[in-house]
Amino acid sequence: MTTLTGVELRRVQMPLVSPFRTSFGVETSRKALLVRAVTTDAEGWGECVAMSSPLYSSEYVDACADVIRRYLVPALATLERLDAVAVGPALAKFRGHRMAKAALEMAVLDAELRARGVPLSRELGAVRTRVPCGVSVGIMDSIDELLDAVAGYLAEGYLRIKLKIEPGWDVAPVAAVRERFGDILLQVDANAAYTLANAHQLARLDPFDLLLIEQPLDEEDVLGHAALARLITTPICLDESITSARAAAAAISLGACRIVNIKPGRVGGYLEARRIHDVCQAHDVPVWCGGMLETGLGRAANVALAALPGFVLPGDTSGSARYYRTDITAPFVVEDGHLTVPTAPGIGVTPDDEALAAVTTDAEWIPV
Numbered sequence: 001m002t003t004l005t006g007v008e009l010r011r012v013q014m015p016l017v018s019p020f021r022t023s024f025g026v027e028t029s030r031k032a033l034l035v036r037a038v039t040t041d042a043e044g045w046g047e048c049v050a051m052s053s054p055l056y057s058s059e060y061v062d063a064c065a066d067v068i069r070r071y072l073v074p075a076l077a078t079l080e081r082l083d084a085v086a087v088g089p090a091l092a093k094f095r096g097h098r099m100a101k102a103a104l105e106m107a108v109l110d111a112e113l114r115a116r117g118v119p120l121s122r123e124l125g126a127v128r129t130r131v132p133c134g135v136s137v138g139i140m141d142s143i144d145e146l147l148d149a150v151a152g153y154l155a156e157g158y159l160r161i162k163l164k165i166e167p168g169w170d171v172a173p174v175a176a177v178r179e180r181f182g183d184i185l186l187q188v189d190a191n192a193a194y195t196l197a198n199a200h201q202l203a204r205l206d207p208f209d210l211l212l213i214e215q216p217l218d219e220e221d222v223l224g225h226a227a228l229a230r231l232i233t234t235p236i237c238l239d240e241s242i243t244s245a246r247a248a249a250a251a252i253s254l255g256a257c258r259i260v261n262i263k264p265g266r267v268g269g270y271l272e273a274r275r276i277h278d279v280c281q282a283h284d285v286p287v288w289c290g291g292m293l294e295t296g297l298g299r300a301a302n303v304a305l306a307a308l309p310g311f312v313l314p315g316d317t318s319g320s321a322r323y324y325r326t327d328i329t330a331p332f333v334v335e336d337g338h339l340t341v342p343t344a345p346g347i348g349v350t351p352d353d354e355a356l357a358a359v360t361t362d363a364e365w366i367p368v
């Protein structure tokens with residue numbers, strides 16, 4: 001019977017190859033929290049997708065570390081039998097904190113699958129050996145700078161471009177990219193920067209034949225998205241609003257979205273992510289895998305998830321080089337617009353000791 005021996009929380013700081021600007025701020029380096037779960041059978045790695053400030057969602061790195069240390073690890077320590085499927089139910093009494101829960105569940109799942117010799121992709125039900133890659137392009141100082149960035153990504157083989165938008169940076173960049181690059185797969189992401197009062201402005205994106213507009217309105221404004229869907233023709237995709245399979249089912253029933261972005265960290269883990277995939281598939285709602293500037297650890301797991309059958313759109317699963325000069329795992333390299341799904345047990349990758357040590361700013365052992 002497997003039990004938990006302890007958990008290591010490790011903070012890393014990794015410079016981004018170029019600043020990444022969204023409607024809520026600029027990231028110049030990724031300060032991430034990594035989780036190493038040690039069990040009586042194996043050890044496994046998890047990555048927490050929270051940012052250092054609560055700007056994308058209410059979670060942030062220090063809060064995640066605190067809740068993991070103070071509540072989540074002690075709750076898992078009481079389990080007589082530590083299975084990844086038992087993690088969610090054991091942590092359910094603690095409200096929210098999905099990114100923290102997801103990181104811990106990922107580490108336990110990785111350890112369990114390594115012990116069983118099963119790759120995460122097979123455990124989740126993957127049907128592909130490689131996944132098509134998109135890239136998310138931040139807000140830039142000028143249209144020329146944006147066009148250069150997009151040209152570079154297309155030359156690297158990316159199959160879909162996502163433009164970050166905000167009021168004042170929406171129709172003009174989209175029009176410029178369409179005009180210059182023609183019939184590419186193109187979508188936009190607003191990170192909740194608009195209100196329903198902006199519907200007229202958002203409708204001006206309709207002629208550009210976008211795949212989707214992602215999260216135009218506030219995360220809690222599901223009804224607003226349903227109203228907006230009746231005013232624009234571009235399909236609405238939800239990200240921040242979809243926190244669980246239940247939330248996905250409700251948003252779909254209400255007509256708030258026709259497409260769903262699945263980020264395992266945002267929804268409490270890979271097992272809930274698979275449930276959202278299943279709900280969406282049952283409703284013929286296409287899904288794609290989002291990204292949170294993950295290191296190679298989170299990327300490995302995201303690529304496994306993106307290989308499930310309902311992931312029919314290219315995800316924000318870019319190659320390591322789009323983010324980091326040196327990743328902490330062997331780099332993921334885009335070939336022919338695709339990333340290869342890892343085949344080794346668990347998430348299929350481990351950190352390189354030296355690379356990890358070089359970016360570690362703090363490490364803490366939590367015994368159980």
Ligand code: NPG
Binds near residue numbers: 056
């Ligand atoms: O490729 O990992 C990536 C980044 C994809 O745009 C991306 N992520 O809102 O989806 C998002 C966004 C994000 C980035 C959110 C940074 C939070 C922080």
